[in-house]
Amino acid sequence: MKIGVIGAAGKIGQMRVQNIIENPETTLVAVMDMEMHRAVAVAHDAQAFTDLDRFFETDMDAVVISTPAHVREALCIQAFERGFHVLTEKPLAPTVEGARRIVAAAKKAGKALGAGFNMRYYPSFAYVKDIVASGVIGEIDHVRVYGGHDGLGHFTHDWEYQAEFSGGGALWDVGIHMTDMTRHILGEITSVYGVATNTVWNVPGSEDNAIAIFKNPKGIPAIYQASWIDWKGYKSAIEVYGACGMVRGTYAPMQNLLITMDKPGGVAKKTRKFYPEIMLREKLKSWKTTAVASFGAELADFVRLTRAEAGLRCADGHAGLRAIEIAAAVPESTRTGNPVTLKNLGDMTI
Numbered sequence: 001m002k003i004g005v006i007g008a009a010g011k012i013g014q015m016r017v018q019n020i021i022e023n024p025e026t027t028l029v030a031v032m033d034m035e036m037h038r039a040v041a042v043a044h045d046a047q048a049f050t051d052l053d054r055f056f057e058t059d060m061d062a063v064v065i066s067t068p069a070h071v072r073e074a075l076c077i078q079a080f081e082r083g084f085h086v087l088t089e090k091p092l093a094p095t096v097e098g099a100r101r102i103v104a105a106a107k108k109a110g111k112a113l114g115a116g117f118n119m120r121y122y123p124s125f126a127y128v129k130d131i132v133a134s135g136v137i138g139e140i141d142h143v144r145v146y147g148g149h150d151g152l153g154h155f156t157h158d159w160e161y162q163a164e165f166s167g168g169g170a171l172w173d174v175g176i177h178m179t180d181m182t183r184h185i186l187g188e189i190t191s192v193y194g195v196a197t198n199t200v201w202n203v204p205g206s207e208d209n210a211i212a213i214f215k216n217p218k219g220i221p222a223i224y225q226a227s228w229i230d231w232k233g234y235k236s237a238i239e240v241y242g243a244c245g246m247v248r249g250t251y252a253p254m255q256n257l258l259i260t261m262d263k264p265g266g267v268a269k270k271t272r273k274f275y276p277e278i279m280l281r282e283k284l285k286s287w288k289t290t291a292v293a294s295f296g297a298e299l300a301d302f303v304r305l306t307r308a309e310a311g312l313r314c315a316d317g318h319a320g321l322r323a324i325e326i327a328a329a330v331p332e333s334t335r336t337g338n339p340v341t342l343k344n345l346g347d348m349t350i
Ligand SMILES: NC(=O)c1ccc[n+]([C@@H]2O[C@H](COP(=O)([O-])OP(=O)(O)OC[C@H]3O[C@@H](n4cnc5c(N)ncnc54)[C@H](O)[C@@H]3O)[C@@H](O)[C@H]2O)c1
Pocket: 006, 007, 008, 009, 010, 011, 012, 013, 032, 033, 034, 035, 066, 067, 068, 069, 071, 089, 090, 091, 116, 117, 118, 157, 291
């Protein structure tokens, strides 16, 4: 598969470029960014562009879009109009309407839309998904999910936390991965009730903290929190409770706990996973090695998504859209005091 990368010189764009070069099924054919010297620096054997029309004239099958969110809608729509598959970073767009237009453009073109929820590939979270699917903890009773960090000091660019560019605050940033993780494990989220607050950082439109209850169509709930005021630092976690056990996945550190019982309240068997090779690799190199590995696995799945293969871990356009609808629904629920009902989107097919 021949792939071009827009925003290739950025922090994430460079990781995407590395993945495409390393994957035997993909070839990097073009890179584009705002300044030629930065594009050339990451081009390897591919062509470098600053002009979007010339970039789109390249003979290729798919485009990876790693720009900030506020410029992505136009890029995604043009890519679909040119007949390319698209893998784009999270959040899909800074507005619900923009995300819906991107999904509509993908459907009209009959091309695959991959949403960059790479945390699905973090081994501790993939383990949670696989354990739940195996049925060993029984029917899901409820989920607890969390994503947080210590807020504005975490960011290198203003666009990362200003709602006009990013869509909003903690719900759109660290929280959006765990919103998606909840849907990935619990199934579609069709009800959202919550409280978003903005009294610490006071960035207009960007919540510091959001506490919510999500429900799937069967009414099974998830207790959710996204935070920019976690003074302990970056952490994401999910716990799934079933009738015969529970499973927890965290990052960082990458860890799992699994408890299984033969019946509710039976003798508990505990299994813990610590991923020492990942901890050592991160200590010797950087946490970025974990991100790059997840982007690489996501790319491999995205290639299969373009072939309309089923049963993938990869997030599709509906996953990208629903995560944004939920990020918008929590502040709406805060304003009205009522839950927000969302229709069941299901999987997105090409
Ligand atoms: N999945 C994750 O874990 C994760 C982590 C961090 C960031 N992200 C997302 O990835 C995206 C990029 O973040 P980043 O940290 O790499 O930002 P960055 O600023 O390092 O990189 C963005 C790049 O896009 C380029 N760019 C901007 N507008 C462009 C345009 N119109 N055309 C072409 N290039 C353009 C910039 O010049 C820059 O090189 C953001 O949406 C962010 O939310 C995802």
